[in-house]
Amino acid sequence: MSGGLVIIGSGLAGYMIAKEWRKYDTSTPLTIITQSDGNFYSKPLLSTALTSQRTPEVLPTSSATQMAEQLDATILTRTRVDEIQPENKKVIYNDGQLEYDQLVLALGADTIKPTIMGNAAGQIISVNNLEEYSVFRKKLDPKLHVTILGAGLVGCEFANDLVNVQHPVDVVALCSYPLDRLVTPDIGEIIRASLEQSGVNWRLSQSVERMDQKDDNILLTLNNGETLKTDVVLSAIGLRPHINLAKEAGLRVNRGILVDNYLSTSMESIYALGDCAEVCGHVLQYVAPLLACSRALAKTLIGEKTEVIYPAMPVVLKTPACPLVVSPPPQDLKGEWRVSGTHFDCRALFYDTAEQLRGFALTGTMVKERADLQKLLPPIFS
Ligand SMILES: Cc1cc2nc3c(=O)[nH]c(=O)nc-3n(C[C@H](O)[C@H](O)[C@H](O)COP(=O)(O)OP(=O)(O)OC[C@H]3O[C@@H](n4cnc5c(N)ncnc54)[C@H](O)[C@@H]3O)c2cc1C
Structure with a gap:
């Protein structure tokens, strides 16, 4: 096989760029290569699936075969x-190779693994795709105790989802308040208190040092010497852009695969977007940025060079115990x-030294101010 557009990755970034590009180009061959099963699903739904009573089996909206048909593509799953x-201009995979005219890297990110000792450390689960989520759900007999490591967006959302269906939940995190990379201590305290009211037990400024199997349970030993009996451990301590493949090919990388405002990597005809990409210095692992990139890149790929613009893109947390929308400052x-x-109704506004609004976080009833505040924010870059 040879030529055409080749996309590596079938997450939201891979499929969204394919969809956008096919709007303009209906004839050039398209191949999508993915190490997953190629099912199309919305990853943000994973952290609300218990509350919405969705099983992993119903989350995909299209199979790889259906996507191949819709996109007139060959999909190698x-x-x-x-x-x-x-x-x-070639990619090499398990049992073959493929030439490309243009290559798009939509490789996503790797979960950061915690360093924990003990004979049960191998049982830690992390969830960054549907297949990992299926493994997590299979372990979740009703009422089992779950310990979540990490109090970022994903950790807080899973904690809320689990307590909504009556799982006992402890969150162990090194930070002194939840979402410390996104919000101020005041807002973090509101999240902490709201989730606590819903049943989440917080163990902040702490970490897990050991995980040991004790009869039917797992015994966690924390850095302060305390122990905690649990059944399932879910790690949500963060994601690192998947850069190795690009780095080994000689592409420039930093935190992510480096691309300019045309989504071009340092090598001709190779582009990157989504969780793997560092776009003009920004690694933003959310859906809105990858949609902006898909729209711009689709045009560039058909020969109409188009710069991506990042407007302010607030993130809505899926923590019904505490409505929260945040647009972090640079x-x-x-x-x-x-x-x-x-x-619980709080507004935190970030002003730079020139008195320009550059970020905000809103909780409770204040979230209704989001649209007005968003209009006041300058683009992240343009
Ligand atoms: C639980 C959860 C909830 C979230 N909620 C929100 C939310 O509410 N709002 C929001 O904006 N964002 C949210 N996000 C983030 C958002 O889902 C991601 O930013 C987005 O899905 C990333 O898509 P992607 O295609 O870049 O990466 P991925 O979905 O990780 O896709 C990467 C693809 O690359 C493939 N791949 C990697 N390496 C190779 C290789 N060597 N060969 C072949 N294939 C390869 C993988 O198989 C996969 O198909 C959430 C994330 C999680 C985990």
Whole structure:
């Protein structure tokens, strides 16, 4: 097989760029290579699936075969790309190789694994795709105790989802308040208290050092010497852009695969988007940025060079115990947070030194101010 557009990855980034591009180009051959089963599903639904009573089996909206038909594409599933040869415009996989005219990397991210000792450490689960989620759900007999490691977006959402269906939940996290990378301590405290009211037990400023099997349970030993009996351990301590394949091919990488505002990597005819990409210095592992990238890149791929623009893209947390929307200010930007509101309804606004609004976090009834505040924010880059 040879030529055409080749996309590696069948997550939201891979499929969205394919869909956008096919709107303009209906004839060039398209091949999508993925190490998964190629089912199309919305990853954000994983952390609300218990509450919405969806099983892993009903989450895919299209199979790989249906996607291949819709996109007029060849989809190679369960196929892992091991090497990219930019000089020959080729990708090498399990049992074959494929030439490309243009290559798009939509490789996603790898979950960061915690370093934990003990004979049960191998039982830690992380969830960054539907298949891993199926493994998690199979372990979840009703009422089993779940310990979540990490209090970021994914950890908080899973905690809320689990307590909604009456699982006892402890969250162990090194940070002193939840979502510490996204919000101020005041807002973090509101999230903590709201989820606690719903049944989440917090163990903040702590970490798990050992996991040992004790009869039918797992015994966790924390860094302060305390122990905790649990049944299932879900790690949600973060994601690292999948850069190895690109790095080995000689593409420039930093935190992610480096791309400019045309989504071009350092090698001709190779592009990247989604969780694997660092776009003009920004690694934003959310859906809105990859949609913006897909729309721009589709045009560039058909020869109409189009820059991606990142407007402010607030993230809505799926924590019904505490409605929260956050648009974090750029990292390391000088300025100050101004917090107002009462009780669980809080507004935190970040102003830079020129008094320009650059970020916000809203909880409770304040989330209704989101659209108005979003209009006041400058683009992340343009
Ligand atoms: C539980 C959860 C909830 C979330 N909720 C939200 C939310 O509410 N809002 C929001 O904006 N974002 C949310 N996100 C983030 C969002 O889902 C991701 O940013 C997005 O799905 C990333 O898509 P992607 O295609 O870049 O990566 P992925 O979905 O990880 O896809 C990567 C693809 O690359 C393939 N691949 C990797 N390496 C190879 C290889 N060598 N060969 C072949 N194939 C390969 C994989 O098989 C996979 O198909 C959530 C994430 C999680 C985990």
